[in-house]
Amino acid sequence: MKKHFGRGGALAGAGLLCGLGALAFGVVLRAQPGPPPQKDMTVDAPMRKEVIAAVIANLDRSYVFPDKAAAMDARLRAGLQRGEFDDADSAERFAERLTSTLREESHDAHLEVRYFEHAVPPQAPGGEPSAREKAEETAQQQRFNFGVESVGRLHGNLGYIDVHQFGRLPGAAERYAAAMNLLADTSALIVDLRRCGGGDPDAVMAFASYLFDQPTHLNDVYWREENRTEQRWTQAKVAGRRYGQARKVYLLTSSDTFSGCEDLAYALKNNRRATLVGETTGGGAHAGDPHRLSAHFMMFVPSGRPINPVTHTDWEGVGVAPDVPASADDALDIAQVAALKAVLATEADAEWKAKLQQRLDELK
Structure with missing residues (x-):
């Protein structure tokens, strides 16, 4: 089953994917409008008990930290016994209450429970999505260009790529190749992650591979369910023109930069491959999957x-x-100023150097 990095809010896309498994977590981009309003439904005590039992079972089986899973289990059981959820007779309110309870106990912003008006069928055996689900996800990804919002050149021959999500391969890889071919002769590269909310860890590695001259060890991932550690290296070969390590790279960050996008920022920073400019990111490191709880409830674990x-x-x-x-x-x-200063320091062409200085003065 394929895992993803991203906000639990990406469960908003799970309704169209039904069987879901590994699909829904990467499909919703932060830049797109929120899901349309749903018709709420009434939940009774047996339904609340069923959903909470399913939440506990999924935490016990899959949550990355078993001790925190146990603490959340105890919190949910105690809350159920004390009647803390009795007034949550609305499905939307009940899902919000469960989400806030889980996050208060774990401080994990990935944890989320969502209600879906249209019933979510049980996942197919083996966890593989159907052909229809794959086609729906591909269509959704295509609408938002697999997370690549825009690509271009800024004044002074600086490359710029605005990434809102690391979308599914191979579609995302095709976009990266096209972008890097376009930006291949730029003097420095600015990667804008300020509105980047997560995505596919394989796509993160595919993108990062363009920025190194040889395979580089970036981040490993420990998976609790399989009790294994997956080593994650950049690729030896890329489809487009490799940007390489000689030119400077700047990553723009904000408090909304999250999860898979933080994965890239953290790896490049600690490998001294990029300069991060902006705000401290959102702080969501964990990867996982959406899990069906009942016909109308799902959670990201x-x-x-x-x-x-x-x-x-x-x-x-x-x-x-x-x-x-x-x-x-x-x-x-600020990143443009830093990049132009670095380029100016080694530029020999007097006419071009004057133009770079003019642009630098404009930014200042």
Whole structure:
């Protein structure tokens, strides 16, 4: 089963994917409008008990930290016994209450319970989505260009790529190849992650592979369910033109930069491959899957945690701190200034150097 990094809010896309498994977590981009309003439904005591039992079972089986799973189990059981959920007779309110309870106990922003008006059928045996579900997800990804919002050149021959999500392969890989071909001759690269909410860890590695000259060990992921650690290296070959390590890379971050997008930022920062400009990121390191709880409820369960080969830890709860702290609104200008200064320091062409200086003066 394929895992993902991203906000639990990505469960909003699970309704169209039904069997779901590994699909829904990566499909909802932060830039797109929220899901349409649903018709709420009434939940009674037996239904609340059923859903809470399913939440507990999924936490016990899959949650990345067994001790925290046990604490959440105890909290839910005690709350149920004390009648804390008795007034949550609305499905929407009940899902929100469960989400807040889980997050209060775990401080894990990935945990989320969602209600769906249209019944979510049981997952197919083996966890594989149907052909229809795959087609629906692909269509959804295509609408948002697999997370690549825009690509272009800024004044001074600086490359710019705005990533809102690391979408599914191979569609995302095709976009990265096209983007890197377009930006291949730029003097420096700015990667905008300020509105980037997560995505497919394989896509993160595919993107990062363009920024290194040879396979590089970035982050490992420990998966609790399989009790295994997956090593994650950049690829030896890429489809487009490799950007390489000689030119500077700047990553723009905000407090909304989350999960899979933090994965890239954390790895590049600790490998000294990029300069981070902006705000400390959201602090969601865990990866996992959506799980069906009942016909109308699902939850996202984080089951994997990154282990960085440099720091031997991750960014869960603390975020990734920028190298150059700045407001998210100012980050792009600040990164351009830094990039232009670096290019100017080695530029030999007097005419081009004057144009670079003019642009630098404009930004200042």
